[in-house]
Each structure stands twice: as C-alpha cells, then as structure tokens.
Amino acid sequence: MRMRFTYSAFLVVGAFSYALAQSVVPKNPFGHGPEVVAEGHAIFNQTCTTCHGMDGSEGERAPALVGERRFFRLSENALYDTIKHGIPGTGMPALNLPDESIWKIVVFIRAMRSSASEVDVPGDVAHGKQVFSGKGGCVKCHMINGEGGTIGPDLSNIGAQITLKRMKEALTVDGPIPTGYQPVKVVTLKGTTIEGVAKNQDNFSIQLLDNQNHLHLLDRAELKSVEESKISLMPHNYDKVLSREEYNDLLAMLAKQATVNLHKKVEGDGEVGR
Amino acid sequence: MRIRALAFLLILSSSLFAQVTEQQLLQPPGKDWLTYNGSYNSQRNSELDQIKPSNIHSLVAQWAFHVNSGAPMQSVPIAVNGVLYFTQPNALYAIDGRSGRLIWDHHHPLVKVKDREGPQRGAAVYKDRVYYLTTDDYLIALNATTGSVVYEVKIAETTEGYSAPPAPFIAKGKVIVGVAPGDRGLNGWLEAYDADTGKKLWHWDAIPKPGEPGNETWAGDSWKHAGAATWMSGSYDPELNLYYLGLGNPSPDFNGDVRMGDNLYSECMVAIDLDTGKLKWYFQFTPHDMMDWDGSEVPVLVDAVYEGKMRKLLVQADRNGFYYVLDREMGKFLHGVPFVTQLNWASGLTAEGRPIRVPGIEPSLTGTKVCPSSIGAANWMSPAYNRDTNLFYVVALEGCGLATKNTETFRPGGFQYRAGGDVLLHNADWKVYVRALDLITGKLVWEQERVGNMGLGGGLLSTKTGLIFSGELNGQFVALDAKSGKTLWHFNTGEGINAQPMTYMVDGKQYVAIATNTTVFSFALLDHEKGAAK
Secondary structure: OHHHHHHHHHHHHHHHHHHHHHHHOOOOOOOOOHHHHHHHHHHHHHHOOOOOOHHHOOOOOOOOOOOOOOOOOOOHHHHHHHHHHOOOOOOOOOOOOOHHHHHHHHHHHHHHHOEHHHOOOOOOHHHHHHHHHOOOOHHHOOEEOOEEOOOOOOOOOHHHHOEHHHHHHHHHOOOOOOOOOEEEEEEEOOOOEEEEEEEEEOOOEEEEEEOOOOEEEEEHHHEEEEEEOOOOOOOOOHHHHOOHHHHHHHHHHHHOOOOOOHHHHHHOOOOOOO | OOOOOOOOOOOOOOOOOOOEOHHHHOOOOOOOEOOOOOOOOOOOEEOOOOOOOOOHHHEEEEEEEEOOOOOOOOOEOEEEOOEEEEEEOOEEEEEEOOOOOEEEEEEOOOOOOOOOOOOOOEOEEEEOEEEEEOOOOEEEEEEOOOOOEEEEEEOOOHHHOOOOOOOOEEEOOEEEEEOOOOOOOOOOEEEEEEOOOOOEEEEEEOOOOOOOOOHHHOOOOHHHHOEOOOOOOOEEEOOOOEEEEEOOOEOOOOOOHHHOOOOOOOOEEEEEEOOOOOEEEEEEOOOOOOOOOOOOOOOEEEEEEEOOEEEEEEEEEOOOOEEEEEEOOOOOEEEEEEOOOOOOOEEEEOOOOOEEEOOOOOOEOOOEEEOOOOOOOOOOOOOEEEOOOOEEEEEEEEOOEEEEEOOOOOOOOOOOOOOEEEEEOOOOOOEEEEEEEEOOOOOEEEEEEOOOOOOOOOOEEEEOOOEEEEEOOOOEEEEEEOOOOOEEEEEEOOOOOOOOOEEEEEOOEEEEEEEOOOEEEEEEEOOOOHHHHO
16 A cells, blocks of 8 residues: 555646646647658658667667557657756757757657557458458458457457557567467377467466367376477568568558557546657 | 447357356256256255265365455355355456366456445356446446456445345346335345346335335335335246245334335335236235344245145245244245244244244344344345255344334435444354254254354355355354264464355365455365266
8 A cells, every 4th residue: 555655745746847838848749640750750760860860769878769668658748848858967969959859759759659549550441350350361360349260369459559550560470379279299108299388387287278269278297299490470571471461451440459559548637659 | 337348240150168057057956056046946055965974074275366455255156167156235246166266257347436335245147248336327238258247237226225235036037126225224125137237127115105015014205215125036837937035124224213104115025026017916024123123034945844844845944033934826825944042032923923922022222132133034145045954944043132223314415324223242152053943843953152252144055965155254164073063174364254155066076165354265075086976
C-alpha cells in the first residue's frame, strides 16, 4: 500500500505543476497526416543523425528512438520539450531548430512509436481479410475474435499491441521466438511423438499445445527426447509469397484489429509508457 | 452487449481438443472437477479413491501457484483433463494440474469502473471453452487451450451498482449468470445465455413487479429497491430440469419498517425451469428478514428415503441458523431444526417451515442482541454430503450480533443501502465448527472446532474414501475422518483460506487443491505408485 500512496502523492504534485504550466503549453499546429510524418522524417535524417541513427534507429552516440526500451517519452509535449531543451546531464543537447521543424519531427517520432492502429495504413481492409483467411493461410494458426487456429498468438488486438514497424518485421524477418511459441517435438518413454509449441516449460515439465489444439501436460522424467526447433512456425517470407498489393492490404487489415486500446490507456498524458 | 462474430470463411482441421460434454457434466466428480461444486447436485463428494484415511499421513504439497495482487481468492479451480482453470477478480488462469505451471492467463482490464472490486468465485467449462464473469459485469467466453476471447457480453449496468461474483453455471448449453446488488438496493435477477453464441435466452426477475404474484408482499413502492441478489452458483436436477438457487437478502438489510410484508422472493430457495426461466416453486427461509441473512447457501440435492419413501430432497443449512429438508419436486417443506445453539430470534418452525419469531429480537434503534449475527450461522462456504456416512457436513458459526437499524434511504448509483448493521459480539462463545448432521433429522453427529478462527473461512470437500477436507480462515488445510470428525492430516498454508477445496486426477495420480488468498496449493501422496493406480 505504501507504493500506491507514494504514487498518488506524486500524481498530485504532477497535476499542480501541470496546471501552472498550462497557460504556456505549446501546441502542435500541423496534425498527424502522412505528409507531416514524411517531412518530419526528412528533417530528422538531416539534423539528428550525427548522433541518432537513420530513420530513428540506433546511432553512434545516441539510442534508437524506436525499439524495445522500457521507458520513453510518448506525449507530443514531452517530445517537443526534449528536442527544444535537450535532456540535462546527458548527451542530448538542446537543438536550435525552428518550432515548425520540431513539431514535424515530433509527429514523425510519434508515428514511429504509435501502435499500428493509431497510424494511417493505406490499403483495402476487406481484401486484407480475404488474404488472411485465403492465400496467406494465417487463419490456420491465428485467431481473430474467436475464429481461427490456436497455435499462433491471438491477433484480435494486434493493431493496438505493436507498431507498424514491428508488424512488418513479424511478417518478413526471422526473429527470436517469443515465449509460449517455441516449436518442440517430444518423444515419450512409450515411444509416442508429440509436436507443437511449448506454452511454458522448466527443468521438470513442459506444457505443450499440439497442432490439433490439444494440451499435453508433460513431465520431463517421462520423455525420451525433447527437440527444440530454431525456426518459428510463423513464416517470415510474406513480402515474397504475397503480391505487393496483397501484402499492403493485409497490413491495413491487421492494423485495424484493436479491441482494447491498451496503448492509449497507459499513455494518457503521461511521459513514459508501454 | 458486445458480440463479435467474423465473416471469415474458415476451413479448419477439426479440433481434437477433448471437449467437455453434457454427458460428462452429469457425472459425479471423479478425474475432472467440472463445476463450482463439482457436480450438478453440489454434493462435493468425489469418486476418487487413491487418497484415503489409511494413507493420508503421506499427503504432501506438490506445487503452489502464486497470483499477484487482487482481492483474496474465493475461486474453486475447475479441472479438465489435468488443466486447472481458476479466477481472480477480472482474471482467469489456466495451469498445469501436475506441475502448477502457467499455460495461459486472461486479464480483463477495467476501463471505467474502478470501485467494483468484488470477489469472483470461479469459472465454468463447456465444450472447448471456459467462461467467467467480471466485476464490471461481462460474461466472457475463452478458448480453453489458448485463452483467446471468443465473446464478451455485457450482462448488467455496472455504474448502477451491479457486479457479478458467481461462477457461471452451465447446463444443456445454457450459461446461467447472476448479480450481486443486494446491499445496494438493486433488484436481483437470473439470466441464461446460449453458451455457443452468447445470445440471451431468458431473464427472470427475483422481485415480482406490480400485477405479478408476490408483489403484494412488499409495502408501497418498496419492491423497487428490494434486493434478492443472485450472487452464487446453484444446483440442477436434470430429470426435473430445475435449477435451484438461494436468493439474497431484502433491501434495506436491517430496517424492515419500510418494506412490510414477506418480501418475496428474497431469501427464498427458488426452482427455475432451465428451458423457460419460469419459476416452478419457491420456499422462503426467512420471511421479512432484518439481519442480512441471505438464503444463498448452497442447496445440496440428495435422493434419499424419507419417511419410508424414496424422495428427491434438497437440503440447506441456512444463514438464519436452521437446517432444512425440502422436497425438491414441489418445494414442500419436510423438516427443519437449528444446527447452532446460539439462536434466539425464532422458537422453532411451523409445520409449513415458517419461523416462529420471538417478538423484539430484531434490529432496533438502540441495539438488540440477535443470534446468529448478520454473518450468519452458515454462509456461502460449500457444504458436502457423503452417501456412505449419510451425513451432511457444514461450516457453522456460533455467535451473536448487537443489531441496530436506522432510516437511511435509497440513493441511486450503487451506494450501500443497509439502514443499519450489527456489532459482532466476539466473546468466548464466538466459535467456528465443522459439523456433521444426520441428513434426514439434522441431528448433530460430530463436530470439530476450528480453534483460533474468528470467521467462517473456506468450505468442505468429501471423498468416497471417508475424508472431509476443510480450509480454515487461519490458513490450516485439514483432513477429517468423515465418520468421527477426527483430524487426520493438516498443512499450514500460511495464509487465509476463503475458498472451497476440490480434487482431480491426472495420469493416474489424485490431487487435492485449494486456493488460499493469493496461492493455489495442490497435494498428492508421496509414495503413490503411478503404474499400480492406473
């Protein structure tokens, strides 16, 4: 309970200083359209890449602005403030840029950090659905709103959960296999072979979901062998097997899958999130 | 109401997941534990016979699964093919019943209503889905292997003061749900939903409206803020197709002056036709109650010989201090006796089962000693029945309260509407027991005091081998001899217990599990021979 108390005390203080500062809080004059994002992108690549990497990636002297860091600034004002005034005590300087440029960069950074459902992803959503259940074969492994396979993650809320960048990577780039989706093949002492993904495991047990949607509660002492595949069941070549149009429409459709906007909820006007 | 269905055309390989069938739900609890009280008759008497009085000394903890944060757990794990499903308020966990390892969990974010943080008593299973209710009144259906949401249906308006603590009850593909608004001056009801689609099938109001029979038992407009909550999971007789549930207290709890009359169907046992949602019969335990004695204690269904004739009985140890034997076909009262000694409000029951009140023993402006207290002689902790001993086992509280009433009026928006309360008289006589009653006569056969406990704690589990498992509020998990009440085994979980034990079997090994406030523990025999038991 102590934690909670401190936290709310902190909020109260925060609210006061916010109220004081409110009269001078600057406002983004440009909105969030794709053109603004593009302009901000260009200015960023010209101005900031002596330290940060191109397109917001990691640079020689500064961290990536996109990526999996635990805390980062989300609200427009926090980003504006960082670029305008720098981060005292760190290598991030105050940058002497016109306000207009700052705001465009802010919009660009926000777009990189926003979940896919918050950015404009052009494409034919209805056709994307067809690709999902047809040519893409996604529905065999993924469920959306209660319909579909169970071996892959439920995608009902995927638009709100990950960024567009991450979404593209999920479809096209091999990456580490997330917990709960490690493909395994086990052979029991009795000689039965079971294949599927390990929902969980430790030194003594494996909770295995097989390809027929059956859970196996396995004790390692009863297993002859356990083989872990290095390759995820998730195919990562959709940019190649799908046409450009099919791929884009699929992305547009996935970006729309947002049942609970968890991202928005934690963000609020807060400075750190996700 | 929020139901999502997709227009996608699906070509799926047929699922081989072992589904929970209607047929399985009709069985007594064995390998699986499929409902809140283990089976439709709520006897909580397991068929498993591996753990018995002769070997219980070697019962040892197998694993513990800890849940962070949240209200103290009141959930009974459901077991299907070795997977345990249990709830915390607004969360459901699926864990491996052998190892206690997490398979998946589902968290329901409270978006708006922060103050509805009531308890949650468990999940229900049917086919390849798991169902539970949330404090902000959603019925959620999840895929049993992954926890994917199949549908979410809003069943009540949370901002008005409703929350939904019971484990859903499923029979014949219908999910029966109830709500807990009874201390907030809102009226209770029951609803049935189609398990497959989430479509509402029927609605039954626990308080009759003007023109309906029973409305005349409420003076003036008092029926409008009348209570009779439906906050527990009931019992079901498949032959009679009747669903039995005990209803909650009338509102306001402690001041009866503003609601003269019997106040139907508050504190009634009701028998509802499962298909139509129509009331078949009712029996009221405490007409015009003024002590918050919800009649929500678990109805246990037993077929037994009564006065020379085989009868379908329903027995209940009520919060008001009386043990009742009813005929569950027509709701006829057969027999009733007190199961606590500290009972001063009634001198007995009439031939129809109506309490004979002692004048003046009711809440007053200055305070009156009423026994039992408002906590009751019994409460929602599950009782158990064992056919071999023919005993009914119940957690009983001996104790009184100093009860007062006031003239508080109803306020909309989910505020408490109790108009009084009682000071619990925690003196030397305040004691908690596990009591074994003769099924038919209600006579005390043995009792075991839960020494050092001030509250009721958790309920009971019976096994056909003659064991009674009992979870105490002070954290002791105990096994008693069903015949004598002698303590045979105990384990200090180190934390309060407010839930009911259950038992299940995986791969030839029997486990007994119970939720403490934050942790599920599971026990099995140390020297169990796997091969031999199969």
